[in-house]
Amino acid sequence: MQAEELEEAFEEEAIQPLGRPAPRDLPPSILLSAGYDGRAEKAFLRLYEPSSQQIYIWYDNTGHLPYCISKRSPEELRRNEKLLSHQGFLTLEPIERYDALRDEKIRVTKIVASNPLAIGGQGKSGIRNLIDESWESYIRYYQNYIYDMGLIPGMPYRVEDGKLVEVEYELPEDVKERLSLLVEDEEAEFREQILEWARLLQHPVPHIRRASIDIEVQMTQADRVPNPEEALQPIIAVSSVSSEGLRRVFLLAEEGMEEDIIEGAEVEIFHDEKDLIQEAFRLLDEYPVILTFNGDDFDLRYLRRRGQRLGFSQDEIPITLGRKFAYLRNGVHIDLYRFFLNRAIQVYAFSDRYRENTLDDVASSLIGKRKLQLDFSTSSRMEVARYCLQDALITYELTAFDDDLVMKLMVLLSRISRMTLEDVTRQGVSRWILTLMEYEHRRRGWLIPNKEDILALKGETATKAIIKGRKYLGAMVKEPKAGIHFDVTVLDFASLYPSAIKNWNLSYETILCPHPEDRANIIPGTPHWACRRRRGLTSLIIGSLRDLRVKWYKPLSRDRRLSKEERVFYDVVQRALKVILNASYGVFGAETFSFYCPPLAESTAAIGRYAMTQTLEASEKLGIEVIYGDTDSIFLEQPREEQILELMEWSRKNLGVELDIDKVYRYVVFSRRKKNYVGVSQDGSVDIKGLTGKKRHIPPIIKEAFLQLTRILSGIRRPEDVEGAKEAIRELVERVYNRLRNREFELEELAFRVMLGRSLSSYETNPQHVKAAKMLQEQGISLGVGDIISYVVTQGGVKPVRLASKRDVDVEKYIEYLESMFEQVLEAFEMDLDQIIGRPRMKTLQSFFQR
DNA sequence: AGCTTTGGCGACGAGT
């Protein structure tokens, strides 16, 4: 390994921090992130001081050096020539560690590097590949350094005598008392863990000074996105909106440009692009946090490359680029595109309110604001300025709405996962949980096991999945009772899988543990057993988080006695916990997860099925009719109040899980299909689950008709409403038929929009969207995974929307789609489309003769 | 490059 290679591997971390050095008496400041200063060869921390709203830099003076751990003895390792010749590594230190997997203490070797660069990635440049069977190795020196120091990102610290000290946040006595009361039945370890979490979560999140930034680049062709690596086109506008209310546009002057003002914003005109960029760089240095929407891939990348092209020196450009990310030398760059792209955030924090990951879609769904429309080929420079400012504005507001909800959410996630803001906003849930687990291992002085070790000891799964290609048997779905049902109450288990993990002591080390006396403690529905002697780490962590969410944060977020601000904050905490908890089971079944443990995931799901079947039985005994159930929810038809209460009590007592009322429906309509129903609540709001008409890829014209259909149906309150509804449906169908037959539509309205799930060449079959994609490719349009293909169905095939015309459309085919979708719904209502629209049914002989 | 899981549905393509 050559020194240059090492340097190269670390290029992205080798940045020069800018913020002012932390004074001896730095007031409480929030740990935002860490970096590695290549010149000083030192790790540093970025601290945000809320009263001055400044970033301070704290250099490490502890002489802390990176290390990794090997199972082999020092003697054995000394025989490894490659290892000895490895640049920068020095001492081999025999130590003892607890191996949770085998429940024993063992001797290992700690390999300490003298050069901070020496223990790097896990690839070629890492020391890991020189030692077989290593257990812990560093992915990024500075990052792990945070964990090793026992520091928690997002928490407040003070500098004292050149040392970093966490600012004690004592929970108020009454809070402590109430919390302890909630978990008084639990063992000491569990109670302590709860208090530890509460300390992290209760500590208020300070307001963080920040600004968004967005750039516009001169376009050559209207539909080509400029390449940020080349940065050939000039930057014509840079906009920024800050938390102090500043709205600025830096605009490059154009010949004959008419200068104008933008209400509420400062517009600064530049005649030299270099000056403009200079000003943008100054802005980036100015703020503790910079927000972008896709800044990793575009805005900051383009700014840096363009800056280089125009002759700025390395030191003048405040942006460092990794292969995938863009960082700043002073503050923290948060790319909101990446954050909102995260499925867990999308689904659990924002209940799937936005569907596509564009700024326009996310913003319009969350804050009700949209991008401006702009045609770049004809627009004036001032129009570009307005457009650019609007983007910066909504980017900022995405973090500011609901009292800085998103900012707080990110800081809380950073505390829970023990990751820096930069990392937690860019990486997925499996990384969050991994980092948290690693932290807890290090805190206890435990060895971090290798994936292979876990797999070798715990093995694979024992059950057979229903669906081919899956690894184990999952959740249970009860056959729905078809038809319409009035007064339906839906109960669901509070965090079913996390509860299973908690109550059955599931963890990678406690499942199939080595103790013979635990073998009788069988998980129902599996041949696996779980330990009774020690509390499992996963069970402890997930279990305590679960209890906090269910027993503390969720109730508080709805407690009317609290102020609105308090409730909102508790709601954010509650949501952050939800995001982590919901992913906590799945990761153990993911091969890519470092604590991959198939029997653990399998057991969790098995306990879920057990809870469901037991509850169905109990309901029957109580005389409640259960008309449907899926995974963790059951639908009860006209249950009496005391029946519900009894069932809830039964669940708490016998399963140790709270059963909550999730929904009360005026009526629910089931077809015979699972995961398909329409529920209408007391207030008339409609829940539609699984029905085709709702799916993302369905053409808008059909989706729209579907929406209107559900509106008509939700209006049905009494039996006598039915005739009117049928008439309305008939009119609706007629309208759409006519539009189709007369071709009174825009092509876009008929477009199926299907995502390319893999690369074009790797498809085994030739589905419609792939056919369309191939046609696009022939036109020289490059397509990749994740791209959405818009196509219409034509006579004898499909065509991409942009290559098709109205004449091509196979109208009859669309009528078929429409009918099949309508029938799916109407069938459940025991209505018949043919009958409603007065068309004889041709499908049976009987109807043929009746004609 | 990034990747939590299994169950279930409709539509289509490919083979018999």
Added chain:
DNA sequence: ACTCGTCGCCAA
């Protein structure tokens, strides 16, 4: 005409 597998999307 029928079955079976693939694909994408959704429920939980």
